[in-house]
Amino acid sequence: MTHLxxxxxxxxxxxxxxxxxxxxxxxxxxxxxxxxxxxxxxKAISKIARHQPPIQATSGFVQRVxxxxxxxxQKSWKTKLIDSLGNVFAMAMVxxxxxxxxxxxxxxxxxxxxxxxxxxxxxxxxTYAKFIQSVGQQAGEATQQVMKSTGRDNSNMISLTILSxxxxxxxxxxxxxxxxxxxxxx
Amino acid sequence: xxxxxxxxxxxxxxxxxKAYAELVERHKDKAMTLALKMLKNRQDAEEALQxxxxxxxxxxxxxxxxxxxxxxxxxxxxxxxxxxxxxxxEPHQVxxxxxxxxxxxxxxxxxxxxxxxxxxxxxxxAIILKEIDRLPDAYGPTFALFFVQDMSYDEIxxxxxxxxxxxKARLFRARMLLRNAVVKRIGNIDGSKQEKVA
Numbered sequence: 001m002t003h004l005x006x007x008x009x010x011x012x013x014x015x016x017x018x019x020x021x022x023x024x025x026x027x028x029x030x031x032x033x034x035x036x037x038x039x040x041x042x043k044a045i046s047k048i049a050r051h052q053p054p055i056q057a058t059s060g061f062v063q064r065v066x067x068x069x070x071x072x073x074q075k076s077w078k079t080k081l082i083d084s085l086g087n088v089f090a091m092a093m094v095x096x097x098x099x100x101x102x103x104x105x106x107x108x109x110x111x112x113x114x115x116x117x118x119x120x121x122x123x124x125x126x127t128y129a130k131f132i133q134s135v136g137q138q139a140g141e142a143t144q145q146v147m148k149s150t151g152r153d154n155s156n157m158i159s160l161t162i163l164s165x166x167x168x169x170x171x172x173x174x175x176x177x178x179x180x181x182x183x184x185x186x
Numbered sequence: 187x188x189x190x191x192x193x194x195x196x197x198x199x200x201x202x203x204k205a206y207a208e209l210v211e212r213h214k215d216k217a218m219t220l221a222l223k224m225l226k227n228r229q230d231a232e233e234a235l236q237x238x239x240x241x242x243x244x245x246x247x248x249x250x251x252x253x254x255x256x257x258x259x260x261x262x263x264x265x266x267x268x269x270x271x272x273x274x275x276e277p278h279q280v281x282x283x284x285x286x287x288x289x290x291x292x293x294x295x296x297x298x299x300x301x302x303x304x305x306x307x308x309x310x311x312a313i314i315l316k317e318i319d320r321l322p323d324a325y326g327p328t329f330a331l332f333f334v335q336d337m338s339y340d341e342i343x344x345x346x347x348x349x350x351x352x353x354k355a356r357l358f359r360a361r362m363l364l365r366n367a368v369v370k371r372i373g374n375i376d377g378s379k380q381e382k383v384a
Contacts, residue, residue: 010361045364045365049314050334062207062214064236070203
């Protein structure tokens, strides 16, 4: 008996034969056990290959792709404003505090001296004052000249500036942007 | 799928860029199967796929619907992976010998009578899946496109850029290799079972 060719078996399995060839193959399969088994095996292979579980991408894949997509978008003027508003506000606050301190040196000097004398032991306050002075000396000639022109110790100014920057940085990062961002989303 | 893709793409082109996540979610796993078949390394496959998705997004405004989105998309995935293989000096070469599928039939068709197969057998399922993974590098992607992506020969030609004869020959050889390997494995299983009974 002449068996079906491998090509015929695959085409029969895929349903890719024309009507006449399909009928011819069906006739043969009715009497040929070998070809029937071959078709069964190919059908099993096709079925399992078609339903094999796809290999899953790792979790977070979509987010990683989208992270490449979203930065390509132009930020709206509102977003840009929110992003820059915090920084502008912080700088304005620092400048205002500095300006106030320069124009009123006696106020800060008295307050600082009284606090140091009442709450901090003398040895600690001396060390602190020396440290601040050494930082002040390294802060640059221009800054020192400004400090000297106000006629008071520059350590107060430097510590005040650092403190202001830290407070305003935290305010900008954790309060201002977050609050305004939430307002924008709603 | 076609209509769903089209609806999402229209939203993306209309300005809703976040909708692209839906498209990525829908196609990522099947595309990962193709990328892994080509690159044989999960990390490389995932990086290539990520690159492909970004390229697809950037090229979306130029997509003209001359083919289905999935055919166009898989062509980009295939090209990115082929380019990655090129960097490794492992280009996807087309062999002229592959073009004659009938010649391969003589070489590959086994004369042994296949054993009875129980279609729902989990053992058979495991054997076939394992043998699919062991297919030679040249046949894996074509096999995946045909069976996993459910593409026609013409669509595979469009995706891979291979000649039709090569696509047919690769699929034919892959299926015959699979068939012979499965027959051999089932035969061994039957033999060992008979030995145990005896």
